[in-house]
Amino acid sequence: MAKQTKQNPSDRQKDVDDRQQLYTDKYFESGHWLLKIWQTIIAILGWLAVILPITITVTSFWASFNPKIPHIWSYSEGIAEIKFIGILLIFSAIMASIFSVTMTLIQNRKRDRLVEQWPTFNPINQRKRKDTIDNFIDNRFGSQEFRENVKTYTVQPEQNLDTHQIQDLYAQHDLDDIG
Incomplete structure (x- = not known):
């Protein structure tokens, strides 16, 4: 038997907050000064390894056209x-x-x-489909007000939906846009 429970809004907010904290980084926490110094030095060296060759290449190329620019290399x-x-x-x-x-x-x-x-669906039948499914769900599981305000609801085995039951329901009411 499947049980459905209605969560408290504060519980849902707590779940969202728990899901948002997916990782931590000691670099941005207080303390850990050796880690911060080490990672900052590595980051600066990495950027120098990118910027320095580009600067040398651009300067050397520019120097081939302008004699006032110092020649680092001139091959x-x-x-x-x-x-x-x-x-x-x-x-x-x-x-x-x-x-x-x-x-x-x-x-x-x-x-x-x-x-x-x-259109990918028949807009005229859209409201009829919504009303049909709402009536079906109300008959099977109780009114919408009851479903939204009940704390615990036990679904009986005979209330479970068959694989194509919603499609069959639409076909019975001539609301099937697929065929």
Whole structure:
């Protein structure tokens, strides 16, 4: 037998609060100074490992066009590679833009032709379906007021729903939009 209980609103809020606290991080807790110092140093070194090579490469490339910029390195092969990678990146950006715009146009056209033109359900029968299911549930499990205000409700085995009972109910009342 399945039992249904109505939760108190404060219990539901407690459940939500418990679910929101999924992890902890000692870095943001009070104390743990050695951990904070160590992780901050690692983070700074990581950012330097990203920013420093980019700065050196951009400065060296810029120095090949402007003699006032200090030359960190000036290998002609490196400059040619940077130009080649720049051309590849520009080509990739153009191709990605063309693909994105094309797919957007195709999807908008498909949506206009199919989805917005034909509803996926019969809006006229929607209210009739709601009334039918409400009456069915009221007959089987009691009135809505009773169901919402009862503390404990035991579902009898004969009250369990069959696999396609709701679909059969709609078919009996000629409210089945699928067929």
